[in-house]
Amino acid sequence: MTSVMTTLMTGAVRNTVTTVLTTATPPPVAPTGDHHSLAIVLFAVVVLVTLGITLWVGRQGNAAEDFYAGGRDFTPLQNGFALSGDYLSAASFLGVAGLIALYGYDGVLYSIGFLVAWLVVLMLVAELVRNAGRYTLADVLALRLRRRKVRAAAGGASVVVTLLYLVAQMVGAGSLVALLLGTDSPHARTWTIIAVGALMIVYVTIGGMRATTWIQIIKACLLTAGSVLLTVLLVVRFHGDLGELMRQAAQHSGAGHRYLEPGLKYGHSFTSRLDFFSLGLALVLGTAGLPHILSRFYTVPTARAARRSTMWAIGLVGGFYLMAIVLGLGATALVGSAEVRHANSAGNTAVPLLALVLGGGNGSTGGVVLFALISAIAFATILAVVAGLTLASSAAFAHDIWAGAWRTRPRRARAARPRGRRRRGEAVPATRSAEGVATSRSAGEPGPGAGDQQEVVVARFAAGGIGAAAIVISLYAQQLNVAFLVGLAFAVAASANLPVLLYSLFWSRFTARGAVWSVYGGLVPAIVLVFFSPVVSGTKVALFPGVDFHWFPLENPGIVSIPLGFLAGWIGTITSPEPADADRFAELEVRALTGAGAA
Amino acid sequence: MPQQQASSPGQGQRFDWWAAPAAGIPSDTPSGDPADAPSGVAPGAPSGIPSGIPSEQSAAHRRTAVPAQPVPVRTAPTHPAPAHTAPARAEHPVAAGPEPWAAAAPVDGTAVPPVHRDGPPAAAAPEAVDRTEVYRAVQASAAFQAIRHSYRSFVFPVAGAFLGWYLLYVAAQAAAPGLMRTPVAGPFNVAWLLGLLQFASTFLLTWLYARNARTKRDRAALGLRWDTQDQLR
Numbered sequence: 001m002t003s004v005m006t007t008l009m010t011g012a013v014r015n016t017v018t019t020v021l022t023t024a025t026p027p028p029v030a031p032t033g034d035h036h037s038l039a040i041v042l043f044a045v046v047v048l049v050t051l052g053i054t055l056w057v058g059r060q061g062n063a064a065e066d067f068y069a070g071g072r073d074f075t076p077l078q079n080g081f082a083l084s085g086d087y088l089s090a091a092s093f094l095g096v097a098g099l100i101a102l103y104g105y106d107g108v109l110y111s112i113g114f115l116v117a118w119l120v121v122l123m124l125v126a127e128l129v130r131n132a133g134r135y136t137l138a139d140v141l142a143l144r145l146r147r148r149k150v151r152a153a154a155g156g157a158s159v160v161v162t163l164l165y166l167v168a169q170m171v172g173a174g175s176l177v178a179l180l181l182g183t184d185s186p187h188a189r190t191w192t193i194i195a196v197g198a199l200m201i202v203y204v205t206i207g208g209m210r211a212t213t214w215i216q217i218i219k220a221c222l223l224t225a226g227s228v229l230l231t232v233l234l235v236v237r238f239h240g241d242l243g244e245l246m247r248q249a250a251q252h253s254g255a256g257h258r259y260l261e262p263g264l265k266y267g268h269s270f271t272s273r274l275d276f277f278s279l280g281l282a283l284v285l286g287t288a289g290l291p292h293i294l295s296r297f298y299t300v301p302t303a304r305a306a307r308r309s310t311m312w313a314i315g316l317v318g319g320f321y322l323m324a325i326v327l328g329l330g331a332t333a334l335v336g337s338a339e340v341r342h343a344n345s346a347g348n349t350a351v352p353l354l355a356l357v358l359g360g361g362n363g364s365t366g367g368v369v370l371f372a373l374i375s376a377i378a379f380a381t382i383l384a385v386v387a388g389l390t391l392a393s394s395a396a397f398a399h400d401i402w403a404g405a406w407r408t409r410p411r412r413a414r415a416a417r418p419r420g421r422r423r424r425g426e427a428v429p430a431t432r433s434a435e436g437v438a439t440s441r442s443a444g445e446p447g448p449g450a451g452d453q454q455e456v457v458v459a460r461f462a463a464g465g466i467g468a469a470a471i472v473i474s475l476y477a478q479q480l481n482v483a484f485l486v487g488l489a490f491a492v493a494a495s496a497n498l499p500v501l502l503y504s505l506f507w508s509r510f511t512a513r514g515a516v517w518s519v520y521g522g523l524v525p526a527i528v529l530v531f532f533s534p535v536v537s538g539t540k541v542a543l544f545p546g547v548d549f550h551w552f553p554l555e556n557p558g559i560v561s562i563p564l565g566f567l568a569g570w571i572g573t574i575t576s577p578e579p580a581d582a583d584r585f586a587e588l589e590v591r592a593l594t595g596a597g598a599a
Numbered sequence: 600m601p602q603q604q605a606s607s608p609g610q611g612q613r614f615d616w617w618a619a620p621a622a623g624i625p626s627d628t629p630s631g632d633p634a635d636a637p638s639g640v641a642p643g644a645p646s647g648i649p650s651g652i653p654s655e656q657s658a659a660h661r662r663t664a665v666p667a668q669p670v671p672v673r674t675a676p677t678h679p680a681p682a683h684t685a686p687a688r689a690e691h692p693v694a695a696g697p698e699p700w701a702a703a704a705p706v707d708g709t710a711v712p713p714v715h716r717d718g719p720p721a722a723a724a725p726e727a728v729d730r731t732e733v734y735r736a737v738q739a740s741a742a743f744q745a746i747r748h749s750y751r752s753f754v755f756p757v758a759g760a761f762l763g764w765y766l767l768y769v770a771a772q773a774a775a776p777g778l779m780r781t782p783v784a785g786p787f788n789v790a791w792l793l794g795l796l797q798f799a800s801t802f803l804l805t806w807l808y809a810r811n812a813r814t815k816r817d818r819a820a821l822g823l824r825w826d827t828q829d830q831l832r
């Protein structure tokens with residue numbers, strides 16, 4: 001088996017390009033390397049189908065509600081699939097199974113944080129955010145803290161989080177697609193990143209949330225079907241004896257019984273254990289602050305639907321990770337850790353290799369078809385996730401930073417200053433209050449429709465700009481570790497977005513200063529600590545391997561930056577010169593818990 | 600029926616004139632209409648206490664009536680129908696016990712489905728309602744406090760429990776590797792057992808939360824939602 005796999009991976013590189021050009025469908029008994037040509041055909045099908053959906057769905061509406069929230073008419077089941085589609089990135093599908101294939105139990109440990117995090121989303125965030133906001137996370141904050149600064153801070157943090165996550169996905173996509181297509185040249189990686197980036201820009205600018213959601217749904221169905229298929233084949237192969245599967249996995253892992261015990265990956269030293277604890281904290285708290293997950297709750301009509309879609313997502317994500325554990329063990333048992341590591345040092349190809357073996361081995365039609373299918377599913381996964389991220393990022397930019405914070409500024413200087421003076425002089429506070437409400441509700445603009453249209457145009461351009469930025473950053477960040485980038489995105493989301501969100505929803509004394517401090521108090525330490533971590537300097541695999549200016553020992557800043565985010569919000573609030581606005585909190589609380597006036 | 604709601608000085612003081620237009624616009628309530636608020640509130644209007652939300656109540660309650668009201672049946676019979684006119688509503692913030700909206704079903708058992716919220720309000724021409732006062736009044740109402748209590752008293756302890764259980768589990772890998780290696784059955788050890796228990800507890804808590812929300816909060820929240828939206832129009 002070893003030799004088969006080795007020839008597979010080396011021979012594949014040479015044969016792919018020629019076979020692709022000559023044969024569209026593989027011959028009954030495919031020669032080595034031909035599984036890539038079928039994979040390419042299926043990739044093309046995925047691209048065509050998703051583009052078709054985008055064009056078809058993109059015509060259904062152009063209002064802001066359509067672009068940001070998909071018209072809010074998805075069912076809980078659909079949105080549950082879309083949520084799990086957004087969440088189960090290629091890093092999960094291939095990465096978690098690969099980690100389990102390489103490190104056994106420690107990979108399982110890693111996957112559990114991703115699942116438990118959904119309880120935070122379900123209980124503390126989903127329904128309240130659905131009721132209180134319109135399109136983005138910052139909407140919820142703006143409901144009770146009507147400050148441009150708050151919106152700008154929250155929008156900025158959302159853009160940072162999504163951009164980090166986006167770069168992680170695209171870097172992963174580059175190496176992964178190149179690998180699945182059987183080539184390892186840097187050119188292939190570069191062009192893959194550019195192509196994936198271009199596709200996601202097309203999806204988002206043309207299709208908006210509606211198309212993105214449908215792509216997620218299709219991807220989640222494919223992913224679930226593929227995982228179930230492989231799991232069933234695997235379990236049948238072991239005659240349903242999971243104990244035997246574990247024993248064989250341990251046997252072929254090269255680590256013996258230690259494969260099934262904690263510590264193979266994260267147990268070398270106290271620092272690495274602490275690092276994993278930090279990562280675990282970031283995973284479990286970060287999900288509830290991920291903008292692309294939060295904005296999904298606006299695609300359903302009610303908070304109850306948001307809850308039910310979260311429940312679907314928990315079922316799908318949990319079921320998926322259970323299957324990923326089995327598949328990871330199976331990859332070790334049938335392919336072997338050494339082979340998996342040889343094909344890709346991060347284990348990312350463990351599942352496709354397992355598919356090849358389960359289908360009948362290299363050279364058999366079944367193996368070729370299964371390999372191609374799983375590769376195409378991974379590709380669809382990548383496309384769907386980057387599209388979701390780009391959309392969330394462009395929404396944060398257009399709706400929060402541009403429309404919420406920036407657009408209102410010149411108006412303030414010209415038109416509103418005199419009004420303010422007059423009010424200070426003669427009007428009684430009652431008028432201020434009433435007019436203030438009116439101003440804020442009518443958005444102080446020519447007409448909500450016109451403003452919304454303008455905003456959507458900005459959002460489409462922002463999607464293009466953010467996509468382009470992500471492509472460029474990804475091209476320069478190709479050597480960065482994908483798992484680290486994902487962990488960092490979760491850490492920033494947990495440090496910058498979650499504290500301010502929870503404080504806003506639950507703390508009556510929270511003030512605007514507390515919100516701004518909370519966002520920056522989590523965001524800045526997270527970024528600074530990473531900059532002075534071994535990821536950036538001081539080790540052989542660092543971003544700048546030649547220099548050493550690191551003093552923070554951990555790779556993941558979560559264990560420090562998340563408490564700092566909460567602490568900064570608390571200090572900012574208690575030192576705030578102005579008291580909390582009880583009226584705004586009353587409105588937020590009533591709306592969040594009852595759904596009154598929900599968009 | 601004009602509703603001259605007072606807006607209290609001091610409550611609007613900290614309003615940020617510039618910020619965030621979009622967040623507060625409810626798509627389905629006419630109160631998003633910019634024309635409403637200024638026209639209805641006279642400058643220098645009397646301030647302070649919620650002065651009662653007048654006779655729109657009857658309409659409000661009719662639309663509020665959710666079929667099969669939940670919990671507080673005990674309060675319903677003791678709550679006479681006339682009490683549901685305007686003065687009664689004004690007392691709701693201070694009335695301790697009963698969930699006012701819940702008593703609506705027996706009162707006017709017409710039970711119009713909540714979807715009809717956009718139907719014509721019986722008390723016509725509601726001009727301006729001070730949203731702030733409405734939200735303050737609803738927030739102070741016993742019905743809302745019951746929902747809030749039922750939500751928080753479930754979610755906070757449970758969230759603390761599962762976060763603690765997860766962090767304990769993660770910390771145990773570092774702190775007690777020996778314990779985690781203890782075999783349970785065949786290749787199965789304590790670490791795997793705890794990991795699978797994490798899956799099980801996640802599914803279990805999801806189900807428990809959904810059941811709690813469905814049985815304890817959903818109807819009450821929905822009723823209060825239409826009630827609040829009626830007051831806001």
